[in-house]
Amino acid sequence: MLISLSLTALILTDGIILGMVELMVGGITKTIAGEVQLHKRGFLDNFDPDLFMESPGRSLQLLDSEPAVSGYAPRVITGGMIASTYNTAGALIYGVDAERELGVSKISDAIVTGAYLSGGEREILLGIPLAEILEVTLGDRIVITGAEVGTGEIAQELFRVTGLFEFGPDEYDEHLVFINLSAAQKLLAMNNGLHEIAVQFHDPEDAKNTRLPLLQQLNTDDIEALGWLNFNASVGAMIEMTNYSTLIIGTVLFLLASLGVINSMFMSIYERIYEIGVLKAIGSKPNDIIMLILCEALLLAVISAVLGALLALGLGSYFAEHGIALGEELEMEGVNITNIHPRFIVSQFVAFPIYVTLLTLAAAIYPARFASRIIPSEALQRSL
Amino acid sequence: MSNAVETDRVEHDPVRTNVIETREVCRYFGTEEMQVIALDHVSLTIEKGEFTAIIGPSGSGKTTLLHLIGGLDNPSSGTIELSGENIATMSGTQLADFRRDHIGFIFQAYNLIPVLSAEENIEYIMLLQGISADRRKKRVQEMLAMVGLEGMGARRPAQLSGGQQQRVAVARAMASHPDIILADEPTANLDTKTGISLLDVMRDLNEQHNMTFVFSTHDEKIMERATRLIHLRDGAVEKDERK
Structure with missing residues (x-):
């Protein structure tokens, strides 16, 4: 007995x-981060917007041709100032490909009010706590102030709140905003450049396999492909x-x-x-x-x-x-x-x-x- | 120092050989301060084919002597030879093999293995001897017939009477064709009629197969049938008489 x-x-x-x-790994990899991330080497050290992948075409082709990959999402990421009529706040701005994100992250699932991104130039998604700080709701205007890559010139763009999301953890809901990829690229004057490509695999174990040929091919002198265990060492x-x-x-x-x-x-x-x-x-x-x-x-x-x-x-x-x-x-x-x-x-x-x-x-x-x-x-x- | 032994000398049959020989065997229990002398310099020989009863009052050392002869216990001093071999020099495994091949035991409480049938209880010792299954089955039936239990082989000990269980124990003791059968109060738990019947079986086996039997007993029925009586008192041989 x-x-x-x-x-x-x-x-x-x-x-x-x-x-x-x-649950934790799924929470980390499925929510936003993905199981593997591609960045220009050094970007993760301090999120320097100047460290972006200028010609990510080769990486995207490799990902397109790999059957083990279930989806990938190209992103632009930069810190910026978010201002409403009433208030301002600092945030991490994600420029995302709305369609591709559906297969990689849960941004769409986290929308509690309004609608997910549809590709419109001025769409912006805010977390509910951030919206409360800015005292805005759906349809209200938001101005994002950032710095262009390379020159560091101040860039501003007007957006309208199209959706409010709630992931749960405050570090997401209070500090992240999502706009469309093209709008972000335009704001930062980076043409087709990307800061990050988040990748999901059919078998999550592939992300841990550093000997996977795809990961070896993606890793170059300029670009690093990291599994979630590497970019989230604490987990x-x-x-x-x-x-x-x-x-x-x-x-x-x-x-x-x-x-x-x-x-x-x-x-x-x-x-x-x-x-x-x-x-x-x-x-x-x-x-x-x-x-x-x-x-x-x-x-x-x-x-x-x-x-x-x-x-x-x-x-x-x-x-x-x-x-x-x-x-x-x-x-x-x-x-x-x-x-x-x-x-x-x-x-x-x-x-x-x-x-x-x-x-x-x-x-x-x-x-x-x-x-x-x-x-x-x-x-x-x-x-x- | 050897105890004085009163022995009724008999003419020894020249074909008889010693199967058991103890020399100055002592067995002490307890600590040095509280030492109990169970056997005190016991020297005796038992010849092949003898039907010997070791008798004496309770605590006289009968069972201890039987256990020492059977290699179930080690003497504190002295030597015991069975069929010419000194069992004190044997390792545990050698002694187990020797017991298996040369000695059969019958105990007061029958001591059959409760989860095995009568046949399996008899067969077990032959299994240890490595005898083939065919020969085992055949010999089991012979043994059951010999003790008058034909047709009861499939029964478990709990389904047999005390007398029947002791007959199975006799058959088990006989199954390995031992040189010596040691029986510790074999009739103590049996009624008179059953005890006599069992003793007759053992006496027949002794006469027909010239098998050596050594009993420890209080039972007068055994004493009547024994060809030799060894009287023990306070761990020493008081009297040794052959009939």
Whole structure:
């Protein structure tokens, strides 16, 4: 029972952690950032608008021809001043290709009032908190002030609020604005230049594969292609930490289960000490007794592992479908989490039961050796 | 120092050979301050084919001597030779093999393995000996017939009476064709009629197969049938009489 419950707890814990990591990674990569980003080398250091990809054609061609890529979005990014009739605020201005963003980010999904970008020259999307600061609503005028690339000349352009969005985290809603790509390129006088290309893959694991030929081709002396683990190192470290936490939880659970196994095996041996004495008396060798106890432990482990895995499957399926409510909204690495949907994978139901079985066998070695050393005469007298 | 032993000398059959020989065997239990002497310099020989009963009051050392002879326990001092081999020098595995091949045990509480059928209980020791399945099955049926339990082989111990269980225990002890059968109070848990019936089975086996039986017992029925009585008192041989 203890072994089964430990295995169930471990699978569920791993499923919850995996679900949480997936939620965080999904939150980061699917919201805006993408799984891979292309920039001119040095751009990410301080978002210098002068560091832009002047001729991104080769990169775009490579992305167009790669079947592993599910979508990409070219962007212009610059810091600027956003002014309404009543107020001003600093913001990070994203010039985006409205159509391509649909396959890469969730800007469209985050719109709560108004409409998403349609390609119009003066469209602008604001976060609700920023709109409140600027005291504007749909249709109101906004002036963006920025600096042209290269010359650094002040550039201004008038926009009208077409949509208000809410991603959740304040760092998005208070500090980001979205305009159309062409408008941004015009504002910054950068022709067809781009600051960023965000890429999504069909298989998110591709973004972690630094040996992927596409990533190697995209990386040049001038342009760097970074997976999300590289441009969001803190999340990578957090995932590393969650792996360790699973290991620690697993170790503690298995240690407790091992003590349970040792205790159960000793109880079983003491209950049958007379029987073991008889087996030894009639010629069973110490190794025969060890094998007997280990076979029992194996049987116990296999039955427990199957029961534990089935219980985990049942509970896991329920929680995977209904999610686990956290009660209060939890913000982790810029991602708001209110409900975790545990994620279960085949390896949890294969590898963990195998570990449990091996551990049970290992835990049974000590009781088995004890049983093999029972002196028959003492065993025969003890229970008489 | 050897204890004085009163022995009724008998003429030894020249074809008889010693299967059990103990020399100055002592067995102590407890600590040095609270030492209990279970056996005190016991020296005796038992020859092949003898039907010997070790008798004496409770605590006289009967079971301890039987366990030492059977290699279930180690003497504090002295030597025990079975069929000419000193069992004290054997490793655990060698001793297990020796017990398997040369000694059969019958215990007071039958000690059948409850999850195995009567046939399987008898077969187990032959399995340890590595005997082929065909030969095992055949010998199991022979053993069951020998102890009068034909047709009951599939029953579990719980489905057998005490006498029937002890017959299975006798069959198990016989199955490996041992040189010696050691029986610790084999009739203690049986009623008189069943006990006599079982003893007759063992006496027949002794006479027909010249198998050596050594009993520890209080049972007068066994004493009547024994060809030799070894009297123990306070861990020492008080009297050794052959009939």
